Amino acid sequence: MVNPLKPSERMRIPRQAPIEQPPAIRNHNFEEVSLGFNEDLVTQEALRCLDCKNPVCIDGCPVSIDIPAFVRLVVEKKYLEAAKKIKEQCYIPAITGRVCPQERQCECECLLGKKHKPLSIGKLERFVSDYERLYGDNTPPEIHARREEKIAIVGTGPAGLTCAAELAQRGYRVTMFEALHAAGGVLRYGIPEFRLPKAILDVEIENVKKLGVEIVTNFIIGRTATVDELLDDFGFHAIFLATGAGSPNFQGIPGENLPGVYSASEFLTRVNFMRGYLFPEYDTPVKIGKRVAVVGGGNTAMDAVRTALRLGPEKAYLIYRRTKREMPARAEEVDHALEEGVELHELTAPIRVISNDGRWVSKIECVKMQLGEPGSDGRRKPVEIPNSNYILEVDTVIIAIGQNPNPIIQATTPNLASTKKGTVVVDENGQTSREGVFAGGDLSRGGATVILAMRDGKLAATSIHQYLEKKAVEHHLAKTAVS
Amino acid sequence: MFEIVAKESLAPVLTKFVIRSPFIARKRKAGHFVILRVDDHGERIPLTIVDSDAESGTITLIVQTIGKTTKLLSLKEKGDTLLDVAGPLGNPTPIENLGTVVCIGGGVGTAEIFPIVKALKEAGNRVVTIIGARNKDLVILEREISEVSDTLIIATEDGSRGLKGLVTDALSDYIQSNGHIGAVYAVGPIPMMRAVSNFTKPFDLKTFVSLNPLMMDGTGMCGACRVTVGGETKFACVDGPEFEGHMVDFDELIARNRAYADLEKQSLERFERELAEGGLIHG
Ligand SMILES: Cc1cc2nc3c(=O)[nH]c(=O)nc-3n(C[C@H](O)[C@H](O)[C@H](O)COP(=O)(O)OP(=O)(O)OC[C@H]3O[C@@H](n4cnc5c(N)ncnc54)[C@H](O)[C@@H]3O)c2cc1C
Ligand SMILES: Cc1cc2nc3c(=O)[nH]c(=O)nc-3n(C[C@H](O)[C@H](O)[C@H](O)COP(=O)(O)OP(=O)(O)OC[C@H]3O[C@@H](n4cnc5c(N)ncnc54)[C@H](O)[C@@H]3O)c2cc1C
Ligand code: SF4
Ligand code: SF4
Numbered sequence A: 001m002v003n004p005l006k007p008s009e010r011m012r013i014p015r016q017a018p019i020e021q022p023p024a025i026r027n028h029n030f031e032e033v034s035l036g037f038n039e040d041l042v043t044q045e046a047l048r049c050l051d052c053k054n055p056v057c058i059d060g061c062p063v064s065i066d067i068p069a070f071v072r073l074v075v076e077k078k079y080l081e082a083a084k085k086i087k088e089q090c091y092i093p094a095i096t097g098r099v100c101p102q103e104r105q106c107e108c109e110c111l112l113g114k115k116h117k118p119l120s121i122g123k124l125e126r127f128v129s130d131y132e133r134l135y136g137d138n139t140p141p142e143i144h145a146r147r148e149e150k151i152a153i154v155g156t157g158p159a160g161l162t163c164a165a166e167l168a169q170r171g172y173r174v175t176m177f178e179a180l181h182a183a184g185g186v187l188r189y190g191i192p193e194f195r196l197p198k199a200i201l202d203v204e205i206e207n208v209k210k211l212g213v214e215i216v217t218n219f220i221i222g223r224t225a226t227v228d229e230l231l232d233d234f235g236f237h238a239i240f241l242a243t244g245a246g247s248p249n250f251q252g253i254p255g256e257n258l259p260g261v262y263s264a265s266e267f268l269t270r271v272n273f274m275r276g277y278l279f280p281e282y283d284t285p286v287k288i289g290k291r292v293a294v295v296g297g298g299n300t301a302m303d304a305v306r307t308a309l310r311l312g313p314e315k316a317y318l319i320y321r322r323t324k325r326e327m328p329a330r331a332e333e334v335d336h337a338l339e340e341g342v343e344l345h346e347l348t349a350p351i352r353v354i355s356n357d358g359r360w361v362s363k364i365e366c367v368k369m370q371l372g373e374p375g376s377d378g379r380r381k382p383v384e385i386p387n388s389n390y391i392l393e394v395d396t397v398i399i400a401i402g403q404n405p406n407p408i409i410q411a412t413t414p415n416l417a418s419t420k421k422g423t424v425v426v427d428e429n430g431q432t433s434r435e436g437v438f439a440g441g442d443l444s445r446g447g448a449t450v451i452l453a454m455r456d457g458k459l460a461a462t463s464i465h466q467y468l469e470k471k472a473v474e475h476h477l478a479k480t481a482v483s
Numbered sequence B: 001m002f003e004i005v006a007k008e009s010l011a012p013v014l015t016k017f018v019i020r021s022p023f024i025a026r027k028r029k030a031g032h033f034v035i036l037r038v039d040d041h042g043e044r045i046p047l048t049i050v051d052s053d054a055e056s057g058t059i060t061l062i063v064q065t066i067g068k069t070t071k072l073l074s075l076k077e078k079g080d081t082l083l084d085v086a087g088p089l090g091n092p093t094p095i096e097n098l099g100t101v102v103c104i105g106g107g108v109g110t111a112e113i114f115p116i117v118k119a120l121k122e123a124g125n126r127v128v129t130i131i132g133a134r135n136k137d138l139v140i141l142e143r144e145i146s147e148v149s150d151t152l153i154i155a156t157e158d159g160s161r162g163l164k165g166l167v168t169d170a171l172s173d174y175i176q177s178n179g180h181i182g183a184v185y186a187v188g189p190i191p192m193m194r195a196v197s198n199f200t201k202p203f204d205l206k207t208f209v210s211l212n213p214l215m216m217d218g219t220g221m222c223g224a225c226r227v228t229v230g231g232e233t234k235f236a237c238v239d240g241p242e243f244e245g246h247m248v249d250f251d252e253l254i255a256r257n258r259a260y261a262d263l264e265k266q267s268l269e270r271f272e273r274e275l276a277e278g279g280l281i282h283g
């Protein structure tokens, strides 16, 4: 069955709204907020696609998924084939369908969006990959050629997992090293359950293991073993570094180290990773009090403020120095946060954290901002409005103003070029300044996105394969020259 | 899983564990620590690596029972396993030959200073070690430390062993009757490290302290361990844990370490109740 509707009829169908938990209920639980589409909704939505001759949506997707092709399969109710189509380009669609900033990528380009609302590509992607997880054939692909070379992948976030899967399928012996006690990177310790259920991540990690990839947790490269030891002592032939950008920035304002001031990473790790919300059943404590202020406007800030809200404060403020429009977070998350009762203080910057007794935070002093001239990044720079200071009474402050790579690998790997911000420098193939050592994801980009991390993982896999092929040829030539 | 291959009680609240962890044993240096988790519901806690044996692939930890997690750990026996042990973390203590050095350990800090004493001695220093404890029963590692120190001074608060008084009294006596000291290393309770730093400051005597803020990941990812040193924020797990004592904001550290005191107390009481009722929920 091809799409039976004429373009004009397709355009008359409204963009389908996904099923969601109502705000007043979901802000008290950690279950998934968006339940996505059911089969009726998915069909309706898929019928909207104009199947364009020049599908510009594909240009918007960082990994160039053939969107009209998979949507056509959805119209035909061939969900497993649709999933397969997506997986030609994207290894983890159940995750990207949930967390990609679609409104700035695929959906931003969609032709339907010019006059109407764009196709809900992310939700379609999510539906078919969830369908595949439930009803598809989960036996791992057969690996034909076995290779002797061993590859070490450092970090188990989306970049590392993708690279591992690609290389394992090419027959390489792949070992992943993870500093923490569980794999998944930010997908595990950062993005909360209500946005990305961990059961989905667990399946993706299992799939990688089924390909024969070994995952070693509690193993910190640069500490437990260095990059050079992996190459020289452990006998790895190539390395992919994908350790992310986990180290939180602070503003440097007075009072920022008071008890009760968290980085978003600490707060989210306490709650999501260590299950602080189940204290004392779980041992890691977390405190939120009656009023919490979160500073920032990215995904991390949204996740922090919505996680905080679920711990039951009376007020959750979101303090952002530009306006809602400029927030780098996914639009859906900003909307969800506001629906759930987050109070937005836009055009506001904190200048001081105050404690009444020196033991715990009690106030945060803010100043109002206005948007001035565009800065080097093209965004209008916020400037302080003199004498507009005001004070918010708070029990907790969470700072979510960005992260940089942690310094361990850069500090322990000689001749590994990195920038002032700590990101590792790579060429167009993902190779670092060290031979046989590749890098990607947030480690080379600074805080970016899941899909870009995935793309880097894929690129590195291809580059590593080429590098090792070349080595093998060289080795062979050297041998024949000797004999 | 990390097996406990030996356990020994050193004092009423101090227990020594030898744990199989070959990779860490191979790499660890004086000043390193691990972060461990006893079980799936557990907290991640930092503990100094007191000693290691690369050949048998083991590390030694000495743990003071203070709250829920250390209590749970103290109940583990030889043959039991720990779920997670990660390390070696932190920067190793910079070890140089400085002539004469003074090492001070207070309480469980005596265990933490031991590897530093040993390394300084191996580097050719004349090492004077001062052990401080509340009373004679809490003096640990006396034999091990005396073997690697040129001089060992013991100070107890009640005078039941060695000098009666605090480690700073012992340090004061030593400084007055002896010549040049290259540096002082102090590990122990925060008030002790502060007292030592305050004491050495007028002498312009380089003093290193090993800070023990709350930690979680130990890899620079959370900032829970941040401390103010010389007016700048540092992450103790990647920038430390050792810092120059004269630069450290000890008040801030004390306040930050108290952040969860109420919840920690609750957690410990709940655990002790469970133990008394004989129904361990997990562990
Ligand atoms: C709270 C939050 C919400 C986000 N929301 C979104 C979103 O909605 N959509 C989106 O596209 N992006 C989002 N992002 C960004 C996205 O998560 C990252 O861009 C992505 O995870 C980067 O992937 P990565 O594989 O490079 O690294 P990471 O996911 O950061 O994984 C790195 C892994 O390496 C490990 N590691 C670090 N150092 C070492 C070492 N020395 N040895 C061994 N292991 C080490 C870390 O523990 C970690 O597990 C969010 C980020 C955060 C923090
Ligand atoms: C780098 C480093 C090395 C350490 N080495 C050792 C060691 O070798 N042996 C050892 O016994 N302990 C050591 N500690 C301290 C140890 O980590 C804590 O005692 C432990 O985390 C307490 O856990 P708990 O659940 O038993 O107690 P909690 O319930 O967490 O705490 C009980 C009480 O102890 C205080 N406290 C909590 N954490 C710390 C801390 N990190 N430092 C000081 N006081 C704390 C709390 O304020 C609370 O009042 C070290 C800490 C650091 C940061
Ligand atoms: S991977 Fe992301 S950008 Fe690409 S089609 Fe899917 S949701 Fe859109
Ligand atoms: S641009 Fe939009 S309408 Fe056109 S093919 Fe892509 S998704 Fe369909």
Ligand code: FES
Binding pocket: B214, B215, B216, B217, B218, B219, B220, B221, B222, B223, B224, B225, B226, B235, B236, B237, B238
């Ligand atoms: S313990 Fe998390 S940054 Fe140091």
